[in-house]
Amino acid sequence: xxxxxxxxxxxxxxxxxxxxxxxxxxxxxxxxxxxxxxxxxxxxxxxxxxxxxxxxxxxxxxxxxxxxxxxxxxxxxxxxxxxxxxxxxxxxxxxxxxxxxxxxxxxxxxxxxxxxxxxxxxxxxxxxxxxxxxxxxxxxxxxxxxxxxxxxxxxxxxxxxxxxxxxxxxxxxxxxxxxxxxxxxxxxxxxxxxxxxxxxxxxxxxxxxxxxxxxxxxxxxxxxxxxxxxxxxxxxxxxxxxxxxxxxxxxxxxxxxxxxxxxxxxxxxxxxxxxxxxxxxxxxxxxxxxxxxxxxxxxxxxxxxxxxxxxxxxxxxxxxxxxxxxxxxxxxxxxxxxxxxxxxxxxxxxxxxxxxxxxxxxxxxxxxxxxxxxxxxxxxxxxxxxxxxxxxxxxxxxx
Ligand SMILES: *Cc1c(COP(=O)(O)O)cnc(C)c1O
Numbered sequence: 001x002x003x004x005x006x007x008x009x010x011x012x013x014x015x016x017x018x019x020x021x022x023x024x025x026x027x028x029x030x031x032x033x034x035x036x037x038x039x040x041x042x043x044x045x046x047x048x049x050x051x052x053x054x055x056x057x058x059x060x061x062x063x064x065x066x067x068x069x070x071x072x073x074x075x076x077x078x079x080x081x082x083x084x085x086x087x088x089x090x091x092x093x094x095x096x097x098x099x100x101x102x103x104x105x106x107x108x109x110x111x112x113x114x115x116x117x118x119x120x121x122x123x124x125x126x127x128x129x130x131x132x133x134x135x136x137x138x139x140x141x142x143x144x145x146x147x148x149x150x151x152x153x154x155x156x157x158x159x160x161x162x163x164x165x166x167x168x169x170x171x172x173x174x175x176x177x178x179x180x181x182x183x184x185x186x187x188x189x190x191x192x193x194x195x196x197x198x199x200x201x202x203x204x205x206x207x208x209x210x211x212x213x214x215x216x217x218x219x220x221x222x223x224x225x226x227x228x229x230x231x232x233x234x235x236x237x238x239x240x241x242x243x244x245x246x247x248x249x250x251x252x253x254x255x256x257x258x259x260x261x262x263x264x265x266x267x268x269x270x271x272x273x274x275x276x277x278x279x280x281x282x283x284x285x286x287x288x289x290x291x292x293x294x295x296x297x298x299x300x301x302x303x304x305x306x307x308x309x310x311x312x313x314x315x316x317x318x319x320x321x322x323x324x325x326x327x328x329x330x331x332x333x334x335x336x337x338x339x340x341x342x343x344x345x346x347x348x349x350x351x352x353x354x355x356x357x358x359x360x361x362x363x364x365x366x367x368x369x370x371x372x373x374x375x376x377x378x379x380x381x382x383x384x385x386x387x388x389x390x391x392x393x394x395x396x397x398x399x
């Protein structure tokens with residue numbers, strides 16, 4: 001039987017103390033104890049249902065973390081104040097001065113900047129590789145490598161990481177495989193394919209209402225214990241704690257994620273097919289023309305489609321800019337960064353990370369300045385959206 005993450009989340013039942021169907025929100029930074037001995041014990045080990053101080057753990061964050069660990073088939077999870085907090089704290093927990101990371105070159109801009117510009121200050125260096133080229137990846141590994149880092153579906157070409165292969169390579173070299181699964185919640189479960197740590201920006205699809213920033217780490221319990229260790233945990237000591245009210249509202253949104261993902265995927269596939277049939281260049285892993293279509297079919301959990309992210313490549317930046325302006329005027333969606341909203345969001349992926357890649361290699365990888373990344377919304381009438389998009393395309397001479 002296939003893994004069914006949405007059902008697993010639904011089987012996680014938590015009530016408030018009066019039987020509220022939504023667990024009560026914890027509005028306290030600190031917790032009282034009946035005896036000083038219990039308090040001392042809690043500094044040392046976890047006691048089920050017992051809390052010390054909200055930066056360490058609080059019940060609302062536990063509820064959301066538990067639901068997310070069900071989604072990601074992980075033993076444990078820990079929510080944080082942003083996706084970047086989840087990524088940076090996990091890497092800082094895993095690496096010390098002198099250690100190395102091998103990362104995919106096409107990762108989220110913030111992650112790229114953290115690895116490239118910030119971590120070297122602490123003596124942690126990163127080798128960036130084309131993670132789809134096994135030889136290049138293996139050549140970058142050595143006995144200092146602690147982490148192989150990639151995204152399950154990457155920016156901007158929506159390439160799919162071959163997680164089973166990456167996990168084998170990581171294992172052979174004694175490194176941990178860390179996967180950012182922000183683009184494909186429910187769709188891909190990296191830990192089931194051998195990843196050690198899955199990180200998320202909850203800001204995107206999982207919360208889905210573009211009203212807050214949050215993140216999560218899903219992993220073995222030993223790792224979340226290490227992160228929240230009172231004496232040595234990155235999360236405990238740097239303090240990226242998520243507010244209880246946000247935890248509670250994200251948990252409520254999580255319960256409709258399976259329906260939203262299905263609709264995002266349905267709409268994105270419709271637009272991708274429509275645009276491709278107009279002779280335009282489209283990157284969408286649900287199309288047989290995408291290089292990783294077959295791989296994604298193998299890796300994905302059935303029932304959630306191929307995801308809500310779609311890239312239209314119109315060749316040059318000025319054309320992309322004109323088209324995006326027209327798309328906003330025609331109410332296709334908003335010219336905005338981020339993803340996972342009910343409205344379609346679109347932006348040019350930008351050359352912040354890709355600009356580091358030499359022009360010849362950029363061309364080889366299929367990177368172009370004319371790309372428009374779309375996070376396709378929950379549109380009720382996607383046919384109408386494609387018509388509006390066509391008007392914009394016509395106006396810039398691409399119809
Ligand atoms: C947005 C994003 C992040 C960072 O998450 P924040 O919640 O903005 O800190 C990391 N990875 C990916 C793939 C993202 O899209």
